[in-house]
């Protein structure tokens with residue numbers, strides 16, 4: 371398989387700037403080598419150009435960011451590679467999902483997260499854009515929201531029926547209302563407990579893409595995993611997905627052969643000591659390898675020769 375890696379050191383979607391260190395932390399820990407070692411053809415497309423706040427006013431900044439991200443994701447996908455986007459905070463998904471829609475029209479979205487990230491600017495209590503990305507992208511929400519200055523270039527590109535949540539456990543009232551009003555399929559941690567991860571993933575994939583034809587966009591917020599696994603993230607919530615559940619989700623999505631774009635977001639290496647950073651980065655790295663074909667049952671390269 372061919373993978374294009376795109377760093378997206380985004381931090382303006384929230385208040386803890388350390389997410390801009392996310393891409394470097396993952397690369398420095400050997401991400402590219404790990405992916406190559408599992409037999410992938412890996413190309414590093416560098417980092418998206420995220421102008422820092424001091425240079426441009428927020429409105430100008432926001433139009434630049436999603437457009438840069440969308441443009442770069444589109445370019446990676448058009449080069450015939452799956453796209454791996456390293457965050458950066460979850461507001462980058464405005465650009466990555468929009469960019470995916472420029473390359474492939476009928477994507478479905480698996481949103482793995484403790485949070486629903488679908489507040490509109492009107493329902494948000496924090497005003498942090500990383501809690502809003504889906505509200506900019508979902509067609510049905512547009513009559514109920516407002517365009518933020520600078521987001522004109524981002525067009526809604528997915529329908530409520532094209533999204534499934536896995537891992538929710540911190541959903542704001544406005545978000546819960548939206549999920550029910552538009553019938554967005556969601557498997558919170560309660561459903562994971564009730565059904566088990568196997569049935570959750572099976573239901574999620576069959577609901578989104580019963581014919582097994584549509585490209586999948588996995589937007590994986592590392593805070594979906596239990597905070598014991600990911601100490602370095604900005605909005606931790608107790609009682610998250612186990613490491614095994616996180617690995618299972620990604621193995622099964624990779625096994626469809628249609629995993630086209632993967633966001634790995636909200637790694638903030640500055641939120642903890644060196645040991646915390648190591649734990650966080652190692653967990654994120656393993657999750658990433660499962661997205662691109664590595665499995666706990668083991669694999670061997672195509673050119674393996676049995677001695």
Ligand SMILES: N[C@@H](CCCCC(O)O)C(=O)O
Pocket residue numbers: 460483484485486487489494495496497498500501502540542591593605636
């Ligand atoms: N729902 C909260 C928390 C959002 C968390 C964003 C991301 O980590 O999922 C808000 O809107 O601020």
Ligand SMILES: [Mn+2]
Pocket residue numbers: 444448472473
């Ligand atoms: Mn194109």
Ligand SMILES: [Mn+2]
Pocket residue numbers: 483484485591593594605636
């Ligand atoms: Mn989250």
Ligand SMILES: [Mn+2]
Pocket residue numbers: 460483485487500591636
């Ligand atoms: Mn998120």
